[in-house]
Amino acid sequence: MENKGLTKVDLIFESIDVRKVMTKAFEMTSDEIIKEILDSGLKGRGGAGFPTGLKWKYTAAEKEPEKYIVCNADEGEPGTFKDREILDRAASKVYAGMAMAGKAMGSKKGFIYLRGEYRFLLPQLFVELHKFHKMIHEIGYDFNIEYRMGSGAYICGEESALFESIEGFRGEPRNKPPYPTVSGLFSKPTSINNVETLVTAVMIIDKGAKEYVKLGTKDSRGSKVFSISGDTPIPGIFELELGMTVQEFVNEFGDGDTKAVQVGGASGFCVPRKRFADTIIGFEGVPTGGSMKLFNSSRSMYNVLHNYLDFFAEESCGQCTPCRVGCQQLLKGVEKVKKGEAKSTYLTELVKLADTMKVASKCGLGQSVGNAFRSIVENFREEIIY
């Protein structure tokens, strides 16, 4: 087990000369930019963890003259607030990532899909966007960015639902294939990246992939921004090198009485105390889009689970059967078991149902409901039943 320990880093918020890095990228070829990103091993920071370099490569390979770069700033995962912080403190680096991606993939148009609740950030973001456009046009870029607002539905953070939403339709995930790199926004090849992914790409181009890969592990290169909440004396935003164990994380952020950590928000996994030491935070262990929520022994894991299920039953888009009905069944099921109106063995049926949801749901939402469900029910069974 490759284990890096807990190290704080400062890449995402580091103030850099954006003009300099944009000039550097302008002088690189499309292939050179993509190669740097591929070599860095960067994986998407929005949750799914798809290799960013590959996504860019596939999009670049499409022959279609019209392509789009979309920045996913919907940030709806409960317990995540890092993208807001990044936009607030380093917006020009987000724009830089998009323009660079545009250069690499032959796209002239970018959209930022901003979570509706973050509307208050817009005035400042517009000021910076205006400056940014002016600067890159001086360098010679032919690229423009527009904002589109989300309307409070968690599912609109899912990439294809996000496209539907921008196109003016109801936010329902599409069938895949075709993947966005082939047919995304307005059915054109589209590269959609998380806010943090784009900023990280800028830092990779700035420092070079060689330097970047020194951070993190083989499967989880680099560092990432964590949104830390729950029973911790120091909640907030922290950038940490990838590759630490949950134990090391808890040593730093716990309150001395941590019994579980929910890694990756509602769609992530619940790690119980007995697994802290052998669970790595990263793609080789428990991946996370950034949300880390700590629970101490005063917490009822039944309530934790109930909250998540309530959230999913509300936030499922409702189009597909396993997810729409499955969420309702899991929620009602644990309620009945808790009240003693269903046998505790019914939990076994529910775990099987969660497995069906994982393999048969149409999108990542339904497919990941089982993560929290299984990990909480299996590790805290008594708390659910009694």
Next chain:
Amino acid sequence: MVTLKINDQEVKVAAGTTVLDAAKKLGVNIPTLCNHPDLCVAGNCRVCVVEQTGARTLIAACAMPVSEGMDIHTNSLKVRNARKHIVELLLSEHRADCTKCYKNQKCELQTLANEYSFGEHIFLDLVEDHPYAIDRSSPAFLKDDSKCIRCQRCVRTCAQLQHVSAIAVSHKGSHMKISSFHDRPMSHVVCTNCGQCVNRCPTGALTEKTYIDQVWDAIYDTDKHVVVQTAPAVRVALGEDLGYDPGERVTGKMVTALRQLGFDSVLDTDFTADLTIMEEGTELLTRLKKVLVENDHSMALPMFTSCSPGWIKFIEHKYPKMLPNLSTCKSPQQMFGALAKTFYAQKRNIDPSKIVSVSIMPCTAKKYEADRPEMRSSGYKDIDFVLTTRELAVMIKQAGIDFRTLEPTHYDSLMGTSTGAGVIFGATGGVMEAALRTAYEIVTGKPVPFNNLNITPVRGMDGVKEATIKIEGTVDEWKFLEGAELKVAIAHGLVNANKVAKAVSKGKVNYHFIEIMACPGGCLGGGGQPIPTSAEIRQKRMEAIYSEDMHMDLRKSHENPEVLAIYKEFLEKPNGHKSHELLHTHYIERESY
């Protein structure tokens, strides 16, 4: 071509084929619910999930294109477990009181439930948690949300085929449902009552509003004289609900069955279809004369046909400015109704208040049409009850009639005689063809210059068809049309109707006469026709319609002896005073939501 394996059998299919269709080719059946051959892929019910070796999740066979070397298993343990769960999940949200349900034994969910869910249900009942509503406001159909599996076939139908979007998905999560604009009653939105959604709903969530019991009551009431008319498209589709393959013509047997059911007189809408041609043809020629010769623009061109009540409501909502372009002719059903309680009553010496007028229609919008307040020109409700083809099949079954063994018989004579021109009203292009057969002959004194009177350019399933007929050798009265080119267009399915209407409203096309049918394929694909429907089935019905036409002795409306007689004895002349009173109508501007 792509080669893949399904259940260890190799199959070669064209790139772009779905796994579902590839499996079909091998005779491997994968269950489906949200999938429909007329609609775009949704991939939301998930009952079609299958296992692809090496894939992280199961895949939806209806939505997944094949790829080279794919290895698919449609019946693995993983697949069976998931499928059973999915069917059970659907049932847990569903008020499954099948014995009370109109779709009992004709329901795709029930069929799957029979295969996958017997004995104890695994999951908890969620019906009590949902505030399900039944919307009975439309005179044409019911919407029962407790029977809805959210497959969105109706939504896709309404948007894609009909360009109406009267229904859409609203809310998310457990509250997700199919709604109208602001949850208004279906009677108070842009819905055209076309019933295309009803035709494609896999369950009992959308069903026609049935009047079977009322019709039985009328039949049993000895004080009442019950007349029944059958629309042209019914005879080529009824068989499908009675065990025949699509495309079987059952006209004579149907007439016998209706008689056995106890109707006092079995008559034919085709008769008033012929009459419509006389009225509408004359109206067209009058409009042409007024606009082209006399430069009198009090009448509008192009003229749209008006026999499809779904289309009428569509244009009333969406293009009210073009209402003057609609022919003022009532539909054949309503002409029949108005005459049944006037002409027919007089001739048969029956008190019209004792007549109950029933029509058997391929259409749900006709139920709505019969209820329109304008449709009372006989002094009574011109049509009392409209039954769909499907409802007639139910009555025949209820009566225990062995349909196959019936001897074919003929329609009764008063308002029962028709021509091939009346029959082809049932197919898209048919009204146009019938009108041309008559108008051309009126104007030139000669039959239309097409082999066997078959005006093939206006036939077929293209969404929008255009034709130009050059008029030569005119008789004196119509000299002004000599050498003129009559430009016509035909559209079926409201999405195509909309294309034509839009082009007309923008002045982009200069047609003289346009036939519009609200349903795909025309009435033969109507919302009251047997379920299922598909392009193939509609094609078969269409072939049957044209073959019915070819088998008729008379094939031109103006040669129908009963039509000639009614003008002589009762109506005087086409577009005359009496016609206007009984056979023509007006339209209403409606809001567009």
